[in-house]
Amino acid sequence: MPVIEMKNLGIEYVGAFTRTPAVRNLSLTIHTGEVYGLVGESGCGKTTAAMACVRYLPKGTLLTGEVIFLGKSILGLSDSELRHLRGNRVAMVYQDPLAALNPSLNIESQMAEILTTHEHISARAAHELCREMLERVRIGDAERVMRSYPHQLSGGMQQRVLIAMALLLKPALLIMDEPTTGLDVTIEAAVLDLVDDLRREFNTAILFISHNLGVIARLCQRVGVMYAGEMVEEASVEQLFKSPRHPYTLALLRCIPSLGTDKRTHSLWSIPGRVPPLSSLPPGCVFAPRCPLAQPQCTEHTPELQDIGQGRRTRCMFYDQVDPVAFDAYLGERMATQRQAETEHERLLTVRDLKVYFQPASGLFSIGKRPMIKAVDGISFDIARSGTLGIAGESGCGKSTTARTVAGLNPITSGTITFAGHDLNQPVQKRPRSILSQLQMVFQNPDSTLNPQKTVEQELLRPLRLLGVVKREQESEAISQLLKAVNLDDTYRQRYPAQLSGGEKQRVAIARAFAGRPKLVLCDEPISSLDVSVQSTILNLLLRLQQDYDVAMMFISHDLGVVRYLSDNVAIMYLGTICELGRADQVFTPPHHPYSEALLSAIPIPDPTVRQARIRLQGSVPSPTNPPSGCRFHTRCPRKVGAICEQTPPPAQEREGHIIYCHIPWEELKSAQTTQA
Numbered sequence: 001m002p003v004i005e006m007k008n009l010g011i012e013y014v015g016a017f018t019r020t021p022a023v024r025n026l027s028l029t030i031h032t033g034e035v036y037g038l039v040g041e042s043g044c045g046k047t048t049a050a051m052a053c054v055r056y057l058p059k060g061t062l063l064t065g066e067v068i069f070l071g072k073s074i075l076g077l078s079d080s081e082l083r084h085l086r087g088n089r090v091a092m093v094y095q096d097p098l099a100a101l102n103p104s105l106n107i108e109s110q111m112a113e114i115l116t117t118h119e120h121i122s123a124r125a126a127h128e129l130c131r132e133m134l135e136r137v138r139i140g141d142a143e144r145v146m147r148s149y150p151h152q153l154s155g156g157m158q159q160r161v162l163i164a165m166a167l168l169l170k171p172a173l174l175i176m177d178e179p180t181t182g183l184d185v186t187i188e189a190a191v192l193d194l195v196d197d198l199r200r201e202f203n204t205a206i207l208f209i210s211h212n213l214g215v216i217a218r219l220c221q222r223v224g225v226m227y228a229g230e231m232v233e234e235a236s237v238e239q240l241f242k243s244p245r246h247p248y249t250l251a252l253l254r255c256i257p258s259l260g261t262d263k264r265t266h267s268l269w270s271i272p273g274r275v276p277p278l279s280s281l282p283p284g285c286v287f288a289p290r291c292p293l294a295q296p297q298c299t300e301h302t303p304e305l306q307d308i309g310q311g312r313r314t315r316c317m318f319y320d321q322v323d324p325v326a327f328d329a330y331l332g333e334r335m336a337t338q339r340q341a342e343t344e345h346e347r348l349l350t351v352r353d354l355k356v357y358f359q360p361a362s363g364l365f366s367i368g369k370r371p372m373i374k375a376v377d378g379i380s381f382d383i384a385r386s387g388t389l390g391i392a393g394e395s396g397c398g399k400s401t402t403a404r405t406v407a408g409l410n411p412i413t414s415g416t417i418t419f420a421g422h423d424l425n426q427p428v429q430k431r432p433r434s435i436l437s438q439l440q441m442v443f444q445n446p447d448s449t450l451n452p453q454k455t456v457e458q459e460l461l462r463p464l465r466l467l468g469v470v471k472r473e474q475e476s477e478a479i480s481q482l483l484k485a486v487n488l489d490d491t492y493r494q495r496y497p498a499q500l501s502g503g504e505k506q507r508v509a510i511a512r513a514f515a516g517r518p519k520l521v522l523c524d525e526p527i528s529s530l531d532v533s534v535q536s537t538i539l540n541l542l543l544r545l546q547q548d549y550d551v552a553m554m555f556i557s558h559d560l561g562v563v564r565y566l567s568d569n570v571a572i573m574y575l576g577t578i579c580e581l582g583r584a585d586q587v588f589t590p591p592h593h594p595y596s597e598a599l600l601s602a603i604p605i606p607d608p609t610v611r612q613a614r615i616r617l618q619g620s621v622p623s624p625t626n627p628p629s630g631c632r633f634h635t636r637c638p639r640k641v642g643a644i645c646e647q648t649p650p651p652a653q654e655r656e657g658h659i660i661y662c663h664i665p666w667e668e669l670k671s672a673q674t675t676q677a
């Protein structure tokens with residue numbers, strides 16, 4: 001039964017002198033118990049279209065066409081009817097749960113308010129219903145969570161609370177807008193399982209917006225791909241991933257690094273150009289300026305969304321030429337970015353038994369000395385000249401602390417860091433200038449590192465001067481070259497950060513890192529806040545710069561697909577320690593450390609035909625102030641072998657440089673994981 005039907009929906013923002021068509025001619029239907037995925041880059045109109053389901057749009061927005069909810073048009077509803085619809089029949093879950101929760105009310109008050117406002121039931125009955133719903137979203141300690149305030153809960157727990165709140169009134173339609181973006185991969189997997197279970201249990205129709213195709217493949221039955229305000233393809237999830245019929249869909253699929261690929265065998269595709277501004281769309285097919293299959297007719301005629309059988313629709317005139325095999329061959333020709341230089345096996349960075357402990361900030365009422373936070377607790381690794389070490393693990397595992405300590409931003413508690421033969425045990429202020437220029441860092445959020453008051457030129461000039469890289473008369477040319485290296489032109493010189501997109505800011509941050517001619521660049525989650533197509537651009541850019549400038553990289557990411565793609569060697573960290581270390585091909589082939597195994601099983605694979613044997617880790621990461629005895633992973637390990645795991649630190653088992661810290665013998669681990677796979 002259709003729950004929501006959009007028919008030729010048009011959404012236009014009308015200004016005093018302008019009209020901006022945000023969504024054009026959108027038609028889609030979502031049935032009970034169906035998860036419908038809406039994908040596309042930022043600015044494609046996904047969220048705007050979803051908001052039209054409940055007419056949550058800014059004043060002055062013009063809606064045309066039809067939106068029918070359970071057989072009734074919502075475009076003609078009065079304000080009070082709309083309020084009733086939003087509160088009772090349609091619920092929404094957004095990306096940032098903390099922003100959606102009221103920080104000054106505890107969870108019970110926020111949940112109960114929904115019930116007492118819409119259902120007029122007693123406080124006692126509301127309490128019971130809230131507890132029951134929290135238990136249904138698998139919150140074990142519901143009473144405690146109800147008494148908690150939002151900031152006292154983890155991100156995953158906050159998102160579960162929001163889902164429970166959304167389901168309290170048993171809505172017919174649930175709109176989820178990037179609900180797992182920003183969550184760790186294991187928490188994301190748990191939230192997706194939960195959404196799937198709840199869909200079955202409540203038979204709710206779900207509109208699921210995501211830029212992550214792996215998530216879409218895991219959860220959705222049908223998928224609509226949006227580009228520049230239009231739907232360009234619609235199909236069942238299996239059809240879409242197996243044989244996309246629009247070049248944009250195929251290009252999106254080729255932007256994702258997956259576990260089977262690495263930089264030696266596959267180049268990541270970056271869709272050239274950007275989504276056009278909605279106020280000045282190109283003539284003909286709006287995707288033509290970026291389309292690898294574009295032909296002269298594409299700019300002369302506007303393609304319609306046509307039915308191509310088997311319930312599929314596409315907006316491409318040449319859809320029968322969209323062939324993944326031919327496309328891959330084309331990519332192979334165009335993207336000869338494979339690295340030529342052999343990795344030199346000379347060590348550039350050597351870290352031995354590094355410990356970084358912090359004194360926790362004392363609270364207003366804390367008495368006496370509090371236990372130290374053991375953020376990094378005895379790790380050792382090397383990075384070869386021109387090589388890449390990828391470090392992966394959940395939030396709080398110590399990977400960022402490791403990078404910041406190597407960069408000199410955290411003091412070392414004990415252990416040694418040696419860089420190109422120099423002792424790096426001093427903080428950044430005491431390091432010689434030659435070392436500063438050779439060791440640079442790229443952070444996750446360029447906003448926090450670019451000075452909003454400085455132009456791009458000033459940002460790049462600073463390291464050039466400070467580190468004495470070139471003579472004064474060569475500075476301007478050096479800036480041009482840096483901009484060119486990150487695919488920006490001289491028109492960007494006078495722009496301020498506020499005038500740049502997220503991807504452009506990160507390019508400037510990367511150019512700044514490379515300005516000092518570094519030997520090692522430490523990249524701390526440099527792509528996680530960017531769109532998927534921008535992510536691949538930045539990854540390819542980093543790879544090219546690494547090759548051109550011959551630098552080594554430490555690349556930190558919670559995305560194992562990205563780590564696999566980029567890295568020569570990989571370290572998996574858990575609670576301040578390394579639990580597995582080796583060449584990338586070794587770490588991604590059994591035997592795995594049980595923690596690596598769980599992380600690998602939690603990665604969404606962008607192929608709906610692949611059913612993963614998922615390992616759900618119980619509980620959360622223990623506190624680094626009081627880490628578990630023996631093996632740190634024993635409180636959550638699905639393969640725990642007994643008391644030895646709790647009492648004795650696991651030994652390092654090593655084969656050809658591949659190290660796993662575990663009490664389970666190597667061959668036993670390998671045989672269990674190979675059979676299971």
Ligand code: SF4
Pocket residue numbers: 246247248285286287288289291292293294295298303315316317318319
């Ligand atoms: S119509 Fe032409 S430009 Fe548009 S997607 Fe198809 S081939 Fe590309």
Ligand code: SF4
Pocket residue numbers: 593594595631632633634635637638639640641645650661662663664
């Ligand atoms: S040592 Fe024990 S608890 Fe730790 S990973 Fe191995 S089996 Fe699991």
